Amino acid sequence: MTTETPASAPALPYGQLIPVTVHFDELDALGMLHNARYPLLAERAWLQLWQERIDWQTSGDGSAVVKELRIVYEEPVHLPGPYAVHLWIERLGTTSLTYGFRLCAADGGVTHAHGTRVVIRLDPGTLRPTSWSEQFRAVCHSLLRPAE
Template sequence: MLPGKSARAEPPVRSDYRAGCAITTRWNDNDPYGHVNNAIYYLWFDTAVNRYLIEQGALDITGGDTIGLVVNTGCDYFAPIAFPDEVMARIRVDRLGNSSVTYGVGLFRGDEDVASAAGSFTHVYVDRANRRPVSLPAPLRSALEAIQL
């Protein structure tokens, strides 16, 4: 290992997460190297988190007074995903604050138990009109607590 470098993270497993959704890869997700482009993984993070919140009735993306703004993301890649793979995006809450939440997201290829990629995704919840942070509304907090580690 190089000086100043930390050891590579171990890939998580499905049971490390609390909820999730299936995602179908598309032909145009692949890059010239024959696997899904890294930028697509961030789209999947966003999809998994927001789908969960919408399904729980905790987020109204078109008319709600509170919206989540992404302030930080990160990803570790362990194995390639490529079209036409099916992907399971699994999520959990790693940190729950007054107006923010950090999600852990694992991306699993097909039925594999070990993640192909794992990342984090932080939302700060703000008032839709003035973009100032607000306390998490009770339904949102409840949905987040349900998937908190």
């Protein structure tokens, strides 16, 4: 079995598809991806996306806390190998951000789980909510899901 990711991600109507790998040691005793690994894979995909698009040193947007995490499990992951996380922004507030994610097949087809996560940006000195930088807001706008 190959663990190579596709050379190019399929075109999506919104958001971005980030390749991820499920490793054998992430499967539980039943041979399925452990439920706690799904949001972890989404978090790692976001970290990769942000590192590619944001200069954390100058933006100051790296301090955020989770307010809410919702996830729905649709189809178990039974095999290690290449998968993807489809990421998008649901809502961008002054100090909050709601993002959506889908753990899916590497080609973006089959959805294994989907959910949302709400984070609040904090001032690292006061630990009080503070506004996102313009640089961060610009990146978020490029990932916004169109209104339905």
